[in-house]
Amino acid sequence: MGSAVLPDRGVIKLTGEDAERFLQGLVTQDVAVATGAAAGFAALLTPQGKIVADFFIIALPEAAGGGLVLDVPLQLAGDLARKLTFYRLRAKVAIEDLSASLGVTALWDDTPAPEASLVVARDPRHAGLGRRAIGPRAEGRAADAAAYEALRISLGIPEGGKDFAYGDAFPHEVDMDQLAGVAFDKGCFVGQEVVSRMQHRGTARTRIVPVAFDGAPPPAGAEVTAGDKPVGTMGSGLPGRGLAKLRLDRIADAMAAGEPLVAGGIVLTPVRPDWARFAWPGDGQA
Incomplete structure (x- = not known):
């Protein structure tokens, strides 16, 4: 308990x-x-x-x-x-x-x-x-x-102030569409047009997702890179497990090129959470 x-x-x-x-x-x-x-x-x-x-x-x-x-x-x-x-x-x-x-x-x-x-x-x-x-x-x-x-x-559940900054993130980016945070069939609400457009056009390329690694986590806010290209930002973490805000399209490119993801000198492995219904890098499945 x-x-x-x-x-x-x-x-x-x-x-x-x-x-x-x-x-x-x-x-x-x-x-x-x-x-x-x-x-x-x-x-x-x-x-x-x-x-x-x-x-x-x-x-x-x-x-x-x-x-x-x-x-x-x-x-x-x-x-x-x-x-x-x-x-x-x-x-x-x-x-x-x-x-x-x-x-x-x-x-x-x-x-x-x-x-x-x-x-x-x-x-x-x-x-x-x-x-x-x-x-x-x-x-x-x-x-x-x-x-x-x-x-x-x-x-793999994001939290504001730890995994994203308020005033600087869309609901899709922090997985609210996956975690029962958006009703797409309700009436109007503030910002609805933008959220609906991202939903119907599938333009949410950035997501907060779990990552695994060996040992202590990279510091929160550390840049995540693949090769010499930035692909995201590290969020909250514990030994062996954390969350990172990543560009999933760039992650797919890095996987295809065999380039590891690195934050603070630590190699990260994205882990598909059990609640994810969006396309995951490398498998093309929704």
Whole structure:
């Protein structure tokens, strides 16, 4: 069993009769997928289609006051609350940053939720990530947070601020289209035209993917090269395993030429994750 208090997560609450409709018109995922049992994974984008913030949408039960909560990176919570308030206009919705009092706990391998949890919802990105509990903010053990980080990396799941920079990445590049983060059949949302164009034209050549190597990981941010050509950037890593943002078309060329991928003097081997449905370098299969 496993659980970890995630100190780098914050919580924003939305209440009011227009809360669901208001969020529906802004974010990449259909808000209706957020139920008491499952979270929705979504992002707010710029009009140019780049990620301002990604987060989980969780419906609170009436016993906990109802409404929606957003499980969001703590460093972005204040700015995101202000951006949502800017978009509110005349919508009947109240937006509160409750990060000082509410926090997030990750639960996997059937670990019971803390008794004080307001709501517990399944992480929609991957079954191996288990569930996320929202409750009173608590202190956690660094070892538990490290165990969750190891689990995330082992499953090949990107995280903002570690594997990509907010404001500088498209949803396809960070695999949100693969990890239940974009609803292509919903109504309009901010940045939708760009995201839809990338989907239908298949122009997402850059992806964050798992990489394997021997020993300690290359430093985050290290340039990945094949021969003398840059092909990507290293993200988060642990001994033997990490994530890297790579140009998959250039990886295919490097494989055909027998050129290894190298970051910080360490040879990397791309590893196809079990959730990938896009064409993988070298096999041409979707």
